[in-house]
Amino acid sequence: MSDQAIIDAYSDRPWEAPGRHEPVVRLRGIVKRFGGIEAVSGVDLDIYRGEIFCLLGGSGCGKTTLLRMLAGLELPDAGSIEIDGQDVTALPPYERPVNMMFQSYALFPHMSVAANVAFGLKRDGIRGAELESRVAQALAQLELIDFANRRPHQLSGGQRQRVALARAIVKRPKLLLLDEPLGALDKRLRENAQYQLMKLADDTGITMIVVTHDQEEAMVLSTRSAVMDKGQVRQIGTPSELYERPGSRFVAAFLGNITLFDGSVAAIRDGIAELSVDGLDAPLFAAAGSVLAGSRGALAVRPEKVRIGREGEAPESQVNRLGGIVEGLAYLGDITSYRVRTDHGALVEVTRANSENAAKRDLDWDDRVEVWFSPENALLLGAD
Amino acid sequence: MAEASTSRPVTDAAGKSFWFSGKGLVAGIPYLWLFVFFLVPFAIVFRISLSEPLIAQPPYSPLFGADGSYQGSFFNYQLLFEDALFRAAYLNSLWVAGISTLVTLLIGYPMAYVIARARPLVRNLLLMAVMLPFWSSFLLRVYALKTIMADTGLVNGLLLNFGLIDAPIRMLQTDFALYVGISYTYLPFMILPLYATLERLDWSLVEAAEDLGCRSWKAFLLVTLPLSVPGIIAGAMLVFIPATGEFVIPNMLGASDTLMIGRMLWDTFFSERDWTLASSLAVVLLLLLVLPIMLFQIAESRREERV
Amino acid sequence: MSRRRGKVALLGLVVAGFAFLYLPLVVLVLFSFNASKLVSVWGGWSTKWYLELFRNEQILNAAWLSLKIATINATGATLLGTMAGLVLARFGRFGGRALFTGLIAAPLVMPDVIIGISLLLTFVSMEQFIGWPYGRGIDTILIAHITFSTAYVAVVVQSRASGLDRSIEEAALDLGARPITAFLLVTLPMLAPALASGWLLAFTLSLDDLVIASFVSGPGSSTLPMVIFSKVRLGVTPEINALATLLIGIVALAAGTATWIQIRRSGRA
Numbered sequence: 001m002s003d004q005a006i007i008d009a010y011s012d013r014p015w016e017a018p019g020r021h022e023p024v025v026r027l028r029g030i031v032k033r034f035g036g037i038e039a040v041s042g043v044d045l046d047i048y049r050g051e052i053f054c055l056l057g058g059s060g061c062g063k064t065t066l067l068r069m070l071a072g073l074e075l076p077d078a079g080s081i082e083i084d085g086q087d088v089t090a091l092p093p094y095e096r097p098v099n100m101m102f103q104s105y106a107l108f109p110h111m112s113v114a115a116n117v118a119f120g121l122k123r124d125g126i127r128g129a130e131l132e133s134r135v136a137q138a139l140a141q142l143e144l145i146d147f148a149n150r151r152p153h154q155l156s157g158g159q160r161q162r163v164a165l166a167r168a169i170v171k172r173p174k175l176l177l178l179d180e181p182l183g184a185l186d187k188r189l190r191e192n193a194q195y196q197l198m199k200l201a202d203d204t205g206i207t208m209i210v211v212t213h214d215q216e217e218a219m220v221l222s223t224r225s226a227v228m229d230k231g232q233v234r235q236i237g238t239p240s241e242l243y244e245r246p247g248s249r250f251v252a253a254f255l256g257n258i259t260l261f262d263g264s265v266a267a268i269r270d271g272i273a274e275l276s277v278d279g280l281d282a283p284l285f286a287a288a289g290s291v292l293a294g295s296r297g298a299l300a301v302r303p304e305k306v307r308i309g310r311e312g313e314a315p316e317s318q319v320n321r322l323g324g325i326v327e328g329l330a331y332l333g334d335i336t337s338y339r340v341r342t343d344h345g346a347l348v349e350v351t352r353a354n355s356e357n358a359a360k361r362d363l364d365w366d367d368r369v370e371v372w373f374s375p376e377n378a379l380l381l382g383a384d
Numbered sequence: 385m386a387e388a389s390t391s392r393p394v395t396d397a398a399g400k401s402f403w404f405s406g407k408g409l410v411a412g413i414p415y416l417w418l419f420v421f422f423l424v425p426f427a428i429v430f431r432i433s434l435s436e437p438l439i440a441q442p443p444y445s446p447l448f449g450a451d452g453s454y455q456g457s458f459f460n461y462q463l464l465f466e467d468a469l470f471r472a473a474y475l476n477s478l479w480v481a482g483i484s485t486l487v488t489l490l491i492g493y494p495m496a497y498v499i500a501r502a503r504p505l506v507r508n509l510l511l512m513a514v515m516l517p518f519w520s521s522f523l524l525r526v527y528a529l530k531t532i533m534a535d536t537g538l539v540n541g542l543l544l545n546f547g548l549i550d551a552p553i554r555m556l557q558t559d560f561a562l563y564v565g566i567s568y569t570y571l572p573f574m575i576l577p578l579y580a581t582l583e584r585l586d587w588s589l590v591e592a593a594e595d596l597g598c599r600s601w602k603a604f605l606l607v608t609l610p611l612s613v614p615g616i617i618a619g620a621m622l623v624f625i626p627a628t629g630e631f632v633i634p635n636m637l638g639a640s641d642t643l644m645i646g647r648m649l650w651d652t653f654f655s656e657r658d659w660t661l662a663s664s665l666a667v668v669l670l671l672l673l674v675l676p677i678m679l680f681q682i683a684e685s686r687r688e689e690r691v
Numbered sequence: 692m693s694r695r696r697g698k699v700a701l702l703g704l705v706v707a708g709f710a711f712l713y714l715p716l717v718v719l720v721l722f723s724f725n726a727s728k729l730v731s732v733w734g735g736w737s738t739k740w741y742l743e744l745f746r747n748e749q750i751l752n753a754a755w756l757s758l759k760i761a762t763i764n765a766t767g768a769t770l771l772g773t774m775a776g777l778v779l780a781r782f783g784r785f786g787g788r789a790l791f792t793g794l795i796a797a798p799l800v801m802p803d804v805i806i807g808i809s810l811l812l813t814f815v816s817m818e819q820f821i822g823w824p825y826g827r828g829i830d831t832i833l834i835a836h837i838t839f840s841t842a843y844v845a846v847v848v849q850s851r852a853s854g855l856d857r858s859i860e861e862a863a864l865d866l867g868a869r870p871i872t873a874f875l876l877v878t879l880p881m882l883a884p885a886l887a888s889g890w891l892l893a894f895t896l897s898l899d900d901l902v903i904a905s906f907v908s909g910p911g912s913s914t915l916p917m918v919i920f921s922k923v924r925l926g927v928t929p930e931i932n933a934l935a936t937l938l939i940g941i942v943a944l945a946a947g948t949a950t951w952i953q954i955r956r957s958g959r960a
Contacts, residue, residue: 073861093864106862110880119876120866171866402785411782411791414775414841418794421838425809432812442815491711494704508953512946517712519891519942522899523916524935527923528715531722536729538718571712600697622800629802631902636923646804653808653906663812666805673802681796 014048015224022085024049024207025070025175030079032065032231039065040076041231052201052208054218056254057228063211066228067177070209071100084174094123099173103180105164107152113163114139114148120171138170141200158189165197169204178210182217194220215255219243227251243302247289249381252300259306259348261299265380268293273380275299279344284320286378296383303349305377308338308363314372321372322348326363338363340371426670433460433663444660460664470665473643474672480559480644481627484566488574488623489616491567496578496615497608500585511579518572526565526636533561533637557639565633566623574619581615582608614683621680625673645669716939723932744930744937750918754934757898757915760829764836765894771837772844772889773882779845780852798842807906810835814907827909835907836897843896844889851885852878 014021023046032040040062047053055063068074070081072093081089088096099120108116118135126134139145142162152160161181168176181197182190198221201208212218218225219239226233227242227250235242235251246252249260261284263277273288275297284299291297307314314321324342331354338350348371363369402408434456435444447456464470499510517525532538533555540552555561585608593603634644645665653662723741727734744750775795782788798806814824814831824831859881863873879886901916908914922928 071861071865073865093861094867094869098865100862100865102858102862104856104858106856106858108859108863108877119863119868123867123872167862167866402782407778407782407785410774411778411785414771414778414845415787415791415794417771418775418791418798418838418841421810421813421834422794422798422806425806425813428813428816429805429809442819491704491708494701495708498701498705505954509950512950513709514712516942516946517716519895519946520716520939521916521919521935523901523919523923524719524931524938525715527919527931528719528935530923532715532718541732568711568715571708625800626802629804631804632920646802649804649808650902659812662808666808669802670805673800677797677800680800681793684796685792 015046018046021048023047024051024084025209026080026082027066027070028080028082030066030069030081031077032062032069032074033077038231040069043079043231043233045226045233045236047207047209049207050201050205051223052198052210052221054210054212054222054225055228056212056215056218056225058213058254061228062231063213063228064179067100067179067209067211070175071098071177072096073100097174098177099168099171099175100177101164101168101179101181103183105152105160105184107160107163107167109152112149112151113144113155116152116163117167117170120167124171134170138166141169141203142166142196157184157186158193161185161193162196165200169200169206172204173206176206176208178208180212181210183212183214190217197221219255227254229254245379246300246381249298249300252379252381257303257349258300259303259346260381261346262383263297263299265291265293265295265297272375273297275380277344279346280322280342284378285375286320286380287376289380289382291380291382298381298383299378300381301373301378303337303351304335306348306350306371306373308340308350308352308369308371310363311368311370314370318372318374320375320378321370322346323368323370324348326365326367326369329363329365338369340369342371429663429666431456432660433667434458435660436460437658437660442659443657460661461668463661464664464668469643470648473645473648474668476643477628477645477669478672480562481566481624481630484563484570484627485574485620485624487563488567488570489620492571492574492578492619493616496575496582499575499579500582501587514572514575522569523632525569526632529561529565529568530556530636533564556637557642559638559642561637562634562642562644565637566627566630569633570623570627573622577618577622578612578615581612581618585611614686617679617683621676621683625676625680628673629669719932719935720939722929723936725929725932728929740929740933741937744933747930750915750922750930750934753913753915753918756829756912760832760836760914761894761897764833764840764897765890767833767837768840768844768893769886769890771841772893773848773886775841775845776848776885776889777852779849795842795845798839799846801839803900803902804906806835806839807903810838810903811906827907828912831907831909832904832912832914835903836893836900839903840893840896843892847889847892848882848885851882855881 025045025047027043027045030040030043031038039060043062043066045053055066057063065074069076070083072088072091072095076089079089080087083097086097088098108119111119114135117138118131121131121134135148136145139148142165144159144162144166147155147159147163152163155163161184165181168178178197182193185193194217197208200206210218210221212221222239224236224238225242226236228234229250235247237245242251243255246255246258252258252260261275261277261280263275263280263284265288266274266276266283268274268288271288272285273291273293274283274285276283277299286299286301311323322340322342322344324340326338327341327347328339330337333354335351335353338352340348340350342348350371403412431447432444435447436457436459437443438445445455447454449455495514499507499514502510530537534540535552535554535556537556539555540549543549544552555564589611590603590607593607594600598606629646629649630644631646631650634642634647635650638644638647646669649662649665649669652658652665724736724738725732725734726737726739775791779792779795810831811827814827814834817823818825824834855878860873860878863877864870868876899916900914901920904914905917905920908917919931919934923931
């Protein structure tokens with residue numbers, strides 16, 4: 001292997017040089033219909049070795065159907081699925097080098113933890129000492145040694161989740177599919193489980209595809225995510241790409257909070273667009289994306305990028321400034337979130353770190369305020 | 385449609401290919417069995433009801449003569465409609481089954497309700513207690529009722545001993561005995577579907593109704609009762625339909641002249657050896673029961689959907 | 692106040708309901724030990740009816756026949772009924788499903804006399820045209836019993852199967868089990884309680900059937916219910932009480948064991 005190949009193999013961002021890397025999973029034109037309704041309509045995806053790739057979207061967006069097609073539990077109506085260079089489109093689940101962790105965990109209720117974990121290995125004809133050592137290794141990896149002889153109904157939710165995970169990785173699949181793997185856990189357990197999952201991915205090097213509806217989970221876990229809607233992939237990117245540079249209103253609104261101002265683009269100068277906002281006299285300015293002058297668009301700005309102060313506190317240099325009244329506020333410990341009704345009737349969300357608030361006098365309900373943000377911190381999105 | 389493409393869903397089969405797959409074989413065996421031994425027999429009963437009785441083996445006339453001419457007739461049905469006795473028997477069967485169903489519902493509903501609301505352990509014990517009599521012989525339990533209700537039976541014996549009555553009260557060989565017998569033997573069939581429905585009921589709905597100002601009996605009438613209708617229908621049909629054609633209970637508990645159609649059919653078949661008239665009696669009974677059977681099936685499939 | 696009274700009234704109704712269910716059983720047991728032949732007269736404790744029962748070869752032969760039929764019937768009906776139940780629970784829509792559902796539901800309610808006469812006439816016609824079944828006896832009773840028992844087993848299996856988490860079987864496939872292996876190692880063990888209760892139900896139904904067996908049996912194949920029926924019609928027969936008591940004892944013992952196992956299991960969980 002050449003030095004370059006080794007460097008490539010360990011590259012953190014293989015998707016940035018697709019020509020030099022072979023994806024582990026290659027989906028092309030996947031379509032799935034249920035009774036004439038398209039659940040998945042034309043999905044292409046390349047997923048690379050060692051990735052934790054999230055399929056992110058609301059219920060009914062097609063993410064679980066896509067996962068089940070990867071597992072072989074559903075067959076696509078059109079398109080092809082390649083795993084590690086092998087076309088598996090028509091292979092049944094039991095012939096695919098893929099394992100899945102089910103949302104309900106789907107543990108065999110009549111078998112002990114150890115028997116659950118051993119089930120898949122036995123199907124491959126593994127017996128005796130090798131079977132025992134591999135089961136023991138998987139149990140150790142997920143801190144389940146003490147529970148080996150228990151039945152699933154004698155375990156807590158977190159333990160069951162780990163058994164499901166152990167069962168799915170013990171066969172060392174080329175691809176691990178996880179359907180809402182942490183959905184049934186409470187918040188505290190979930191955070192631990194997230195890090196455990198990332199550590200497992202790191203230790204084993206197994207490529208993972210995770211279905212989740214929880215954008216925070218996707219942000220924490222994923223190397224990259226695909227945001228899905230109505231059976232289609234809307235955008236693929238790293239967490240920060242998706243958050244900082246959403247390509248559409250849908251993606252912008254799906255990940256985190258955002259305030260949108262609709263209007264038409266009056267002019268673009270030096271990469272900054274001037275937007276005549278509907279119902280507002282003064283224009284607002286934002287970094288121009290791919291939007292053309294004269295077209296409709298929306299200015300998008302994240303709450304933490306907006307500043308808030310009493311009237312007149314905004315620096316004179318700020319071009320994007322709006323007067324309004326505090327219509328709601330919520331103290332969230334680390335931050336305080338404000339909802340400001342502007343004079344032209346729009347609702348703007350602002351968050352401010354509380355370490356900052358301590359210095360200033362607290363703003364209260366119905367206070368007259370001013371909000372402002374710099375054009376570089378706002379993004380112009382297309383009209384869709 | 386979608387099936388025309390390369391689709392081969394693992395989880396749901398559809399379209400023509402079903403009957404030629406492994407699944408078709410699994411479905412086909414019980415299907416064929418029930419088709420041959422449950423559905424076809426109705427056609428045969430109907431065919432024989434068109435014949436006339438003969439002293440021969442088998443004891444009915446062929447449907448086609450030696451010259452191939454059609455010889456079937458509605459002779460037996462004519463007999464059924466012209467004879468007031470048969471009409472009365474059908475009406476009385478429906479009446480007795482109806483009253484007994486009502487009695488069974490009134491006894492069974494509170495029991496199902498209490499079982500459904502009991503703690504899981506108590507619930508299982510009570511369910512077992514409901515099923516237990518069912519597991520022991522039906523015939524022997526009817527026989528026990530007979531010994532209890534007879535003129536020289538337990539109840540009359542006790543009452544006479546304590547001097548509460550001078551002469552035995554006639555219970556056996558009355559319609560009263562039929563109501564008791566049917567409600568007794570069919571009670572588990574009423575309780576179980578009722579229980580199944582009530583057990584799945586979301587009791588917070590009742591709490592919500594009470595929270596919104598309903599007294600508990602009103603919450604029962606407005607929430608619990610309407611939601612248990614599928615269970616009531618299923619239970620009522622499980623009692624009503626077989627009770628209409630019941631033979632053992634009228635034979636053992638009823639009077640010798642009790643007009644119940646199941647018994648008449650039995651006597652026509654075994655005593656008078658008129659297979660053709662018995663067949664037409666069965667066909668008319670089946671026609672009378674088609675509507676309740678459909679009702680039962682709708683209630684069953686609705687309960688299934690709610691699972 | 693009124694709420695409590697309502698509760699007391701409800702409990703009273705339930706107690707009365709259970710008393711109604713159990714009184715006849717108590718009477719049977721009690722009078723099986725009555726030395727007197729008359730129900731209204733207590734002649735002191737005695738076990739002579741049990742001795743008479745065990746000397747009655749007609750009853751013993753019929754009981755043996757009925758047990759044989761019930762066992763074969765239960766096994767056959769469990770086989771067919773499990774298939775049918777799985778078809779209803781798992782196979783989704785297919786051409787002919789509506790009729791199939793009807794063929795499963797109708798035997799549950801169909802009056803015995805209708806099933807009896809229609810099957811008998813079918814057997815007679817079959818014999819006439821294809822020469823089988825030749826005459827009537829154990830095999831015709833078995834066919835008749837399997838036919839209606841299958842429907843009961845199917846309903847029990849269906850309700851258990853549709854309550855199972857589909858993804859457990861999918862997990863087995865995903866872990867490399869072929870469909871038949873997944874069925875044997877995962878689906879079947881999870882269905883086991885339903886299969887057991889289905890088998891017992893079919894066994895009981897067969898052991899209990901008088902009407903259908905009377906239509907389709909032949910000479911020399913009198914089942915236990917047929918013998919009991921002919922005996923009780925003739926008059927009071929205390930050895931029948933003894934038989935009933937034995938039966939109730941067996942059932943109570945089985946039910947008690949089942950409950951005990953269930954309680955122990957839930958206690959361990």
